[in-house]
Amino acid sequence: MSELFWSGEMQSRFHAASALIDLTPGLLKSLFHLDADEGLPMRELADHFGCDASYVTTIVDGLEERGFAERRPHPTDRRIKAIALTETGVEAKARALEMLYEPPAGIDALTATEQRQLRDLMRKVADADQVEPGTNPIARPPRRKAS
Numbered sequence: 001m002s003e004l005f006w007s008g009e010m011q012s013r014f015h016a017a018s019a020l021i022d023l024t025p026g027l028l029k030s031l032f033h034l035d036a037d038e039g040l041p042m043r044e045l046a047d048h049f050g051c052d053a054s055y056v057t058t059i060v061d062g063l064e065e066r067g068f069a070e071r072r073p074h075p076t077d078r079r080i081k082a083i084a085l086t087e088t089g090v091e092a093k094a095r096a097l098e099m100l101y102e103p104p105a106g107i108d109a110l111t112a113t114e115q116r117q118l119r120d121l122m123r124k125v126a127d128a129d130q131v132e133p134g135t136n137p138i139a140r141p142p143r144r145k146a147s
Contacts, residue, residue, distance in 0.1 A: 004104065004106075008104075009104045009105060009106070010100075010104055013099060013100060013102070013104075014028070014100065016099065017095075017096040017097075017099040017100050018096070020095060020096060020099060021068075021092040021095055021096050022066065023062075023063075023066070023068075023092075023096075024062075026059070027059060027062050027063060028096060030045065030049075030059045030063065031063060031068060031069075031085070031089065031092065031093050031096070032093065032096075032097070033045060033048060034063075034069060034083055034084060034085045034089070034093075035084070035085055035090075036084055036085040036086070036087070036089070036090050037084070038082075038084065039072045039074070039082025039083055039084035040082055040083050040084070041074060041080050041081070041082050041083075042056050042057070042060065042080075042081055042082070042083060043080070045059070045060075045083065060083050063083075063089065066088075066092075067086055067088045067089070068085060068086060068088055068089030068092055068093075069083050069084065069085055069086060069089050070083070070084060070086055071083060072084055
């Protein structure tokens with residue numbers, strides 16, 4: 001599965017989606033973790049990416065410069081800044097996701113029945129692989145292969 005995303009058509013499409021909305025791939029990845037309704041504390045974004053909070057400041061600065069995100073005061077703790085998408089950011093995120101959600105051309109090699117089976121299996125895998133907030137999924141030990 002990783003090879004499908006990190007190489008070939010999907011990798012090219014990720015870079016094209018970044019260029020479409022004038023963001024670096026790193027900023028686009030950050031954009032995908034934000035929404036407009038509820039601001040995400042900067043510390044949570046740093047924890048999610050497993051990076052230093054100062055780097056998140058750089059990310060947020062880049063998104064703010066383009067008008068895609070804004071810092072908001074936390075509703076219960078004035079010391080915390082939460083990051084939320086602006087209307088422009090919501091629209092940019094939707095355009096990028098539209099490009100990325102288009103199935104890769106290789107899917108056409110499958111019959112309609114196989115495509116439905118693949119969809120259902122991928123949903124099952126995604127549902128079983130939910131990552132706890134504040135954890136770094138890259139730091140998890142490798143899983144054993146099914147026999």
